[in-house]
Amino acid sequence: MSTIAAPSDPEADPRVKAVFDDIRATRKTAFINNLWRRLAFDPPLLTRTWSEVKEVMATPSALDPLTKELIYIAVSVANGCSYCVHSHTAAARGRGMTAEQHAELLAIVGLAGKTNQMATAMQLPIDALFDADVGT
């Protein structure tokens, strides 16, 4: 059940096929998950979105691949996106996340959720030392 109808043959559109081929090549798998399959209803949006995901998440950079997935999961949990929590937890497992690291991720995400609420409830004044101009 979705707000976007399931596509019958998305790769009939060459723009969609080009993106799906690149996803398969980048991820070294034949599997195309629903985010891309449903987004195929608008090829330009599909192309731009995949392009950004590939650049930010699948290109070697200053943070290692697993750390990037952990950050992605953390945001997705806090935003309450079921689909994204599932897809990025699977991705993190694919990049080597152990059960111990998973438990630690849950502990940090839970603790942050707790102190976020407490700090917001207290409406804490921000310490001057935290200002980037001061603290650096």
Add this chain to the structure above:
Amino acid sequence: MSTIAAPSDPEADPRVKAVFDDIRATRKTAFINNLWRRLAFDPPLLTRTWSEVKEVMATPSALDPLTKELIYIAVSVANGCSYCVHSHTAAARGRGMTAEQHAELLAIVGLAGKTNQMATAMQLPIDALFDADVGT
């Protein structure tokens, strides 16, 4: 401006002093930030909260200290907690976060925020492969 009055002499209470001393020793700094200073209005809650923060964030574990702070920032951003974004960004800097890593954190957090919204707007069915029982 806060919903909790600023304490005049929080360390007059020995339970508060014990926590503040442990914060100073653990962090190797004399600085006690407002979260702890205001939370001192209820010493048991202060004690339990610090105990958990120390255990999760300041104890060697399966994830390195900088990764833990990046996850903490990510959750705090998504939850919109100004105080926590400030305090944990300062902490991440203290643990060596470079400007390049900070920019990358912004890029990931931004991208996750974007796809979280898009996936929620599409109400995507979750791929069976993402199920932990199937995907493992």
Add this chain to the structure above:
Amino acid sequence: MSTIAAPSDPEADPRVKAVFDDIRATRKTAFINNLWRRLAFDPPLLTRTWSEVKEVMATPSALDPLTKELIYIAVSVANGCSYCVHSHTAAARGRGMTAEQHAELLAIVGLAGKTNQMATAMQLPIDALFDADVGT
């Protein structure tokens, strides 16, 4: 599965019947969706809620009906309300939303989600020019 038991014969209560009749007349359909069917467990709350929805969403006003639905979807996505995303996307389709407009809605909602996170992560000082007293 719900936290409110499914009603057996909600229209047996004349207050519920009056609301359902008005929904059918206003929307020109026999279909009553679950929000109203479950809310029928408390007729006064049902009555007040429908009254507000009718006034804000189904009365000619300064914004056209489709624009109002697009705003409603946008809020519902950001708040992560699955039910509301579904019901208001269906309503937007009923008011003429094209696939191109739907894709554009996804693009805006996604971009806003992205810059919301980035601006919150940077804890940007608000430009004085944005103050309504100054900027007007």
Add this chain to the structure above:
Amino acid sequence: MSTIAAPSDPEADPRVKAVFDDIRATRKTAFINNLWRRLAFDPPLLTRTWSEVKEVMATPSALDPLTKELIYIAVSVANGCSYCVHSHTAAARGRGMTAEQHAELLAIVGLAGKTNQMATAMQLPIDALFDADVGT
């Protein structure tokens, strides 16, 4: 600084004056807080909003006044509304909230924030027993 310009003489409009008079009479104070002062830019919206606040929060009902304020604070914290956290914490104090109860509110709100994140991260299947039709 606001997105709504500060009104110069809001009570010059009789609809605004009527609402402000009712707020003063209901709350037994001359103080009109900024929510109402700024909302005065649109008298019909001001009138409807106050009418609902008065009915839900200032009319004797099945929940006592302090409990209602605690629930209001809890939602406002989770939604990250600074203004509302401040105004309803002040209201709760006005209705007798003790420091001990305030600390307990922080503890519950924090714990809920924590387990909310953990449950979302785990994407827990909902126990059949929680279904209202089954569990009642």
Add this chain to the structure above:
Amino acid sequence: MSTIAAPSDPEADPRVKAVFDDIRATRKTAFINNLWRRLAFDPPLLTRTWSEVKEVMATPSALDPLTKELIYIAVSVANGCSYCVHSHTAAARGRGMTAEQHAELLAIVGLAGKTNQMATAMQLPIDALFDADVGT
């Protein structure tokens, strides 16, 4: 479907058995809900989480048990945690919540959600009187 595989025999681990036994004794029921069953994949995290839930929610304190559950539901709704909304609504029913109180909870949570959005949209300046140092 979950990001944590269903455990086959969680109580084979004595640490898990000890927690489950305490849950059963505290709640006077043989039923162990999925939060605990899945969290059993990491016994230390299970132990710490239950310990906090027991202390905050199942120990006599300044707020009565039903009020505590109502606050918990309120946070869970605003955070969009389906599992938590279900589990704590069931708990509130178990502690005597009537249909009338449930409807009132919905009314307050709905109204708070509404004014939270409106206050955030207006970016209201916070009244000086709300400052805890001033207002006390």
Add this chain to the structure above:
Amino acid sequence: MSTIAAPSDPEADPRVKAVFDDIRATRKTAFINNLWRRLAFDPPLLTRTWSEVKEVMATPSALDPLTKELIYIAVSVANGCSYCVHSHTAAARGRGMTAEQHAELLAIVGLAGKTNQMATAMQLPIDALFDADVGT
């Protein structure tokens, strides 16, 4: 106060100057707001972000410019991004939003916030008719 230090002379970097020049040309104003000024600390991220904002928000498309800003405000309110609420409300005014339309936006955003919370609290089953495959 920000987590990103204020840049001294951002346009000394030609990549930043190129973006700022394009912002000024696109918006027909000399004013560069803080989002771009602070984001200048990482020129590639600045370039990509502006490129997307320009494409989605400042290019003629299926939705008119004011409608796009109203949707952007709606998401920003629900996500609690103060900076974005301010900047996009100013942008909407610049695109002709009247006080009456602004009040109506507040009414819709408020109502959506309300029913989002109520629907989440009720954990409503989604009507089959809302499925895109069925409903189209």
